[in-house]
Amino acid sequence: MLEQEEQRDELLEKIEDLISRKRYAELRDLLLPLEAQDIAGLFMELDDKVPMVFRLLPKEQAAEVFVELDSEEQEVLIQSFSNTELKEVLDELYLDDAVDIVEEMPANVVKRILRHADPDVRKSINEILKYPDDCAGSIMTTEYVDLKATMTVEDALKRIRRTGPDKETINICYVIDEGRHLLGYLSIRTILLSEEDDVVGDIMDTHVISANTLDDQEDVAQTLNKYDFLALPIVDTENRLVGIVTVDDAMDVLQEEVTEDIEKMAAILPGDKPYLKTGVFETWRARTPWLMMLMLSATFTGMILTHFENSLAAVPILTSYIPMLSGTGGNSGTQASTAVIRALSLGEVRFSDLLRVVWKECRVALICGVCLAAANFVKMMVVDCWLLANPTVTPAVAAVVCCTLVGTVACAKLVGASLPILAEKIGFDPAVMASPFISTIVDALSLLIYFRFATWILGV
Template identity: 60%
Template sequence: MEKQAMELLEQRRFSELRELLKEMEPFDIATLLEGVPEEELPLMFRILPKELAADTFVEMDSDMQELLIASFSDRELKTVMDQIYLDDTVDIIEEMPANVVKRILKHTEPELRMRINGILQYPEDSAGSLMTIEYVDLRKDMTVLDAFTRIRRTGVNKETIYTCYVVDQNRTLLGLVSVKTLLLSNYEDVIEDIMETNVIYATTLEDQEAVAETFKKYDLLALPVVDMEQRLVGIITFDDIMDVMQEEATEDIEKMAAIMPTDRPYMKTGVWETYKKRIPWLMFLMISATFTSTILNHFEGSLAVVPALIAFIPMLMDTGGNAGGQASVTIIRGLSLNEIEYSDMPAVVWKEIRVAFCCGATLSVVCFLKVMLVDRKDVLTALVVAVTVFAAVCVAKMVGCTLPVLAKKIGFDPAVMASPFITTIVDAVSLMIYFAVASAIFHL
């Protein structure tokens, strides 16, 4: 279908192209437009029907949106922005440069501009910054028939009408009622008698990660957002929280790889920006690795007496780092899913001690045999390496399971304590263990 659309565009068969695009989803059209030459992009966008054009505009990346806005007349810009839901408008504004934002706000109604500015005042990554104010509200003394009348009159421009929220004259959240409940009730039933009063909600300043966890825990389609006085100020819908989940997962992965998080796709991020995101952690890890070289320098005399020990240093450091990485990734994932709390640390440590003992014992036996049979070293050298492997694995797993939990307890992101950071610590500890064991066995 995409190939056919491009052919129709090249042949200037716009009426056929319009009919073809009308059968496509907004996301697929946005993906298609990414392959359209910049000079053809405004033309192809203008072919779309008004509502489909607005839905497609929301699905585009910020660079394409900025390019289109630059080509829009004032009337076209107002038409598109009027068709977009408020939360999507706020998202677009947050991504645009100041001159584009000024132009967008200039062509919005005063009331809408006030609402946009209200949402923009909430902290980034808070529930207030995610919410939309386009929801259906009802009064508790309405009948079901009254409710349907209000939904028909006001629901056309709402983001969702499946869940309606019951408020009083002060907009205090009293309950909610689904359209399913309304359909299965009699017209004369009163909303107060059929609404759910045990409402799960978020506050405006609640972190978006906690909101995402609430959606996952209770399988919600929408979540009401209230202020400090329990007044309903907006709702967060499932499509918005899916974006949050993706952002949070990407951020954790970047932190676990020792990269400062970025909100731009890889292919849209320049070399200089990528460099700035990576170099701070690389610099820190390089400098922290000087502990390893300090240890090696300290035991330089021991290495000269037993030079065979040098060959096993990379294997010991890698084994310890890998063991610590396994534990840290598992614990970090458990923390992110709220499966592990600080109070669980004794149970976590006890479990990892047993796992470390089993893994360390297995690896040390295999290592002893490998050093003896493959590397053809003496028994004492094999014993030193095997004992070090066992001790390094045990220490690495203790470090890997405790640091992320402690980091979360004191307010740091546990993802920071992932493989690169833990590997640096474990490398230094493994070397110290290695030379301590070697000194004891060889009487260095």
Template identity: 55%
Template sequence: MNEKILELLEAKKYSEIGALLKDMNPADAAVMLEELPEQKMPIVFRLLSKELAADTFAYMDGDAQEILVRGFSDKELDEVMEQLFLDDTVDMLEEMPANVVKRVLRHVDADTRKMINQVLNYPKDSAGSIMTMEYVDLKRSMTVEQAFERIRATGVEKETIYTCYVTDSRRKLEGIVTVKDLLLSPKSEVIRNIMETNVKFVSTHTDQELVARELSKYDFLAIPVVDAEERLVGIVTVDDALDVIQEEATEDIEKMAAITPTDRPYMKTSVFETWKKRIPWLLFLMISATFTSGIISSFEDALAASVILTSFIPMLMDTGGNAGSQSSTTVIRGLSLGEIRYGDVLKIVTKESFVSLMCGATLAVANFAKLMLIDRVSLLVAAVVCLTLVVVVLVSNIVGCTLPVLAKRVGFDPAVMASPLITTIVDAVALIIYFNIAKLLLGI
């Protein structure tokens, strides 16, 4: 597609490009534009129809939007801003430099500017920061016919019209009614008789991850957002929730890999920025790992007396780290989904203890057979290694399952207590267990 468009641009066949783009999906058009050379992007964007251009602009990433905004004439900027929904406008402004933001705000009306500033003032990652104020509101005294008249009159400017929100004169949320309910009711039926009054809602300061979880739990297309006095101030739609889920999942994955989270895509992150994201944790983990060498040094005499013990250190450390990572990953996932709470810590430890004993015993039996048949070590050395294996897996699982829960309890992101940190802790613990069991059984 892009090659074809570039060929037509070279030939200055703009009408053919317009015809080619006319029926394109906005999301696909956004991807296509982002892959074009920067100098060609504004030219092709201007060939989109007015409505398609605004929808496409909303799907583009911040860098591409900034390129277009800088190249827009005042008239073009007016047209795009007029078509954008409020939440898309806020998302765009959050990623742009101050001078570009000022220019954009000059091209929106006073009411829209006020709403934008209101949303921008909500805490980052809160329901207020991702909501839109463009929803259909009805009154309980309206008839179905009057409700449809209001939807027709205002619905074009709203992000969704399927779910309508019933409010009183103070904008306090009283209920919801869907277009399906309205279609299946007589024209003369009053809204208060068909609306749902048991409404699920979130507050403006509710964490965005919890909002996304509520939408998923109840299969909502949108969820209302209220202020401290339960006045309706906006809604969060399912498409915004999907974006939140993707952002939070990406953030958790990066934290679990000991990388400082970022909002920028990998291919658009410079080498220097990537280095800055990774080096703090690498330095911390490297320094932490020096404790491991210190432990080995303190047991030099024991190792000198039974050199064969040295060859099993990597296996014991790796197995402990792997077991701890499995446990921590499971618990972190449960915490992020709301399946696990701090009060469940005793149940978690009990369950993981049984699981780790079963896993440790299985690994010990398999390892014992290898030690005796292949490595041909003495029975006592095999006993030291296998017993250590059971204890290390048990301790690793307990460390792996408790640290994320404790981190959540004190306000840290549980994802921080993931594989790299767990592995570093377990390595040191595994060595201490190993050498102490060796001293006890081998008398060294």
């Protein structure tokens, strides 16, 4: 990793030097062997020199680099393009990439993009934009190879050669009838290894796994991941093929969903910008609502402490163990919720599995709680009572703390495991029921358990 950063810094120095000496032919030759993603990463450091360097790239490579840039950098380039340059870039883009760019751009830039796009491309973009956000239709592309069942392999190869250069992928070809109903599919490997006079309908695979245009895009991405597909056909309600979702788009979806879940689990409103490009006030707006809600909900903890103020006054040593109990409870709940949220996102757990999950967590909680309580009892007796010579740490006080540990871990794991499942059942994102929210609930429960055991064992 460090070596890659050093190479990147050296490359940037060379680029800056060539720009300063106006050695543009050498700069072009330097950029040609690089991958589009690497060039886009270099552009982030070039600031106002980006439009000039971008113009040095060949059309195909320029389009690939353009797709990899952030929306802000894309907007800057579009503003600097002449109408001819804009059309050249648009002509090289795949349809789904063009749709993504249109969705990110402000209205005035979108109008300019659509005005200079080919009529067929403009029509396809508008059709895809009609689909709701987060559904399969919004991320699909209509650039795929379709074949007829009556074609021979020779005819299929001719069609692939004729139409393939403009398609996003030719690895999988889809077989349709006159009404565009999906009949089957063929891999390019199957086509190449078949005889030229073989009929497509005889060699195609009719067991087709597809998705509907209105299916959730995360479900589509999970399907691609589950079956290791390179592309997934998207059909309408009448099983007519309308597009495909490719694996690169699925990876983008999964990355966005994971990022969104992480932000929700950290009590942050999801954002769509990189961290360093998100302004201070945007970050403030994303974090404050959750912090406000959690702060207000935490007042219940204060109310419980106030209610048991006399108990704390009678046995002051109890106060010193509250942070440990709350922290252990929060950590236990977070462990369970993280595992369950991941299982939900991967489709390993459903609402019907709630009782099985609860039963498993009950057993785990009992074992964890007993182990923690035993270790804590030894620590309180040896360290707090004997080594620190604290006479207020008695076996009865240790029993209160240790019993509370068992009860707190049990409650925390049950809450952490069940809340995400219940949240998904009623339509909420399970990630919302993550560490901050669960910790607040567990803090209140741990105090109630703590003082209940104190009342029973110490009589306070």
